[in-house]
Amino acid sequence: MxxxxxxxxxxxxxxxxxxxxxxxxxxxxxxxxxxxxxxxxxxxxxxxxxxxxxxxxxxxxxxxxxxxxxxxxxxxxxxxxxxxxxxxxxxxxxxxGNFVYKEEEKPAYIFATGTGAVPFISMVTYALETLNTTRQIKLFLGFRHERNVFYKDHFERLASNFSNFEFILSLSQPEGDWQGYRGRITEHYLKAVETEKNFAGYVCGSRKMIDDVVLNLTNAGVVKENIYYEQYY
Ligand SMILES: Cc1cc2nc3c(=O)[nH]c(=O)nc-3n(C[C@H](O)[C@H](O)[C@H](O)COP(=O)(O)OP(=O)(O)OC[C@H]3O[C@@H](n4cnc5c(N)ncnc54)[C@H](O)[C@@H]3O)c2cc1C
Incomplete structure (x- = not known):
């Protein structure tokens, strides 16, 4: 290209x-x-x-x-x-850039916070709507407050249209009557990784966020070579 x-x-x-x-x-x-x-x-x-x-x-x-x-x-x-x-x-x-969606048989587990979500809007939409992928895709997306959240409706629409896509949105400091998941995404994905370790991991964010996710996943038994990432700063 x-x-x-x-x-x-x-x-x-x-x-x-x-x-x-x-x-x-x-x-x-x-x-x-x-x-x-x-x-x-x-x-x-x-x-x-x-x-x-x-x-x-x-x-x-x-x-x-x-x-x-x-x-x-x-x-x-x-x-x-x-x-x-x-x-x-x-x-x-x-x-x-080379941080691109690759269609594979194993599930795709995606980890992002804040604007680290941006490439995954493109990737998840493409995988589901264009490729009609049948692989399982889980998106773990974290924000601090409700007022920081963007594209919630888009991902919720995809999750209701495609049963192989799961959207786990968690707020670390929710205000008001937030009904969704709470806390950092770490606790949510560590639970998921207990039963599934053979997935392609996609991570986007700061150096620190990427290091944390890679360390947590590899400690939980995920193979490092299966984790792809894009560092913003
Ligand atoms: C491949 C790639 C894709 C990117 N895509 C996006 C995107 O889609 N959306 C987006 O918002 N940003 C994205 N970024 C980050 C973006 O390029 C800029 O770094 C960001 O917008 C800050 O630029 P600035 O000129 O305002 O700050 P700068 O003057 O460049 O930054 C000042 C300092 O802040 C640090 N810094 C930069 N970003 C952050 C941050 N988010 N939190 C804390 N410290 C930070 C920098 O390391 C620097 O030391 C991407 C970066 C890369 C490398």
């Missing part, structure tokens, strides 16, 4: 959860981007400054690409997402 520079105008820009911003960047007429679910693009966020962002939308959506980023860090990438408006010009380079 050739890496190209794309220049376009933002078609959608909304804050979809507290300090979490979604952009849709359509392609110009006649342009196509062929990417694999899980890949990222390199976005020009300020003159001479680039940051990487996973493509949230699956390859089958022919509406350009969706990107989702949080703006808490406050650096140039955060500011770009927080301040972008419909009609703003953007430039990105892509597709990039």
């Amino acid at each position: 050739p890496v190209k520079i794309f220049k376009s105008k933002i078609a959608y820009a909304e804050e979809i959860a507290e300090s979490v911003h979604k952009l849709n960047i359509p392609l110009n007429e006649g342009e196509t981007i062929e990417f694999q679910a899980g890949q990222f693009v390199n976005l020009l966020v300020a003159p001479g400054v680039r940051r990487s962002y996973s493509v949230a939308s699956p390859p089958s959506y022919n509406t350009g690409i969706d990107l989702i980023a949080d703006s808490v860090i406050g650096g140039p990438g955060s500011q770009f997402f927080a301040n972008s408006k419909v009609g703003d010009e953007v430039e990105f380079l892509g597709p990039l």
